Amino acid sequence: MSAGFFAAGLAAMALTTYLIRMLPFALFRKKIRSPFLRSFLYYTPYAVLGAMTLPAILYSTGSLLTAAVGLGVALILSWFKRSLLTVAAAACAAAWLTGWLTSFMA
């Protein structure tokens, strides 16, 4: 692939993506009054997080077992309101440990 072709493709890609992000974010200034829309926007981030997490988390480590253990640890620790970093680190450590332990059994 030539550098010129790549540069044109890169510019088209980056510019399109930026404009999609920038235009609504920069230009929208009204306070939304509709109770339905306000409620919709209130629930949206949690719904996005939920949809992004399941089922993708189960495939995030390359092993269903280690991912499930990590998910379990994350659920328990976050139930007790541990910080984002603690939950993330503990879940990774648990997944890694599970993989390490099961490597002896295989």
Place this chain on the structure above:
Amino acid sequence: MVNAYRDGLKKGLPIGLGYLSVSFGFGVSAVNGGLKALWALLISMTNLTSAGQVAGLAVLAAHGPLIEMILTQLVINLRYALMGVALTQKLGRFPLPHRLLAAFGITDEIFAVAAAERKPVTPSFFYGLMTLPYLGWALGTLLGALAGDVLPASVSGALGLAIYAMFVAIVVPAAREDGGVGWAALIACGLSCLFRYLPLFSFLSSGFSVIVSAVVAAAVMALVRPVGEREGASS
């Protein structure tokens, strides 16, 4: 201001770790698709989006026309427009120049963390939140492009979990305080699993599946349990 930046940095760290492992894979496939390592890095530094970059890579590798590139990005990344509007409702003082710069950092994960903030979102906080994900995304791409196998698979696999564990840590405590939030997340989880496993929906890409699941779940909850003036998406 410094505190807000540091608060953002902290909340961005798990996202950064997750991006590091995800973009590693992008770097590997970019080089396999005929790109130089530096080009792969440039894509990540100017786009900061996973699904869009993977699709863009396919268009580049197939020597597709520019219009195909533009349409592909438009369809895959349209969700950022919705997120941008939602985010405007959470902003504190956020003048135009800051909006122009911060807009670049609207990704699924950064949006979700910023929008779930209880306090109004300020430029300092948002830049803090963007910093580590941006660096992680760029660094992971470069490492993947230069050497696909620097990390043992067990380590990169476990790191891939970080970002999702963080999502759980955002939703669960919020759901304990407001059951409606928990239901919104559960309905969205259920729908995205349906879309993933029912062959009927196999035409939906994963990016679309997330946005359709989330929009339906949030709309259902907004109808069933509208929130009052105080809790709503106000700043």
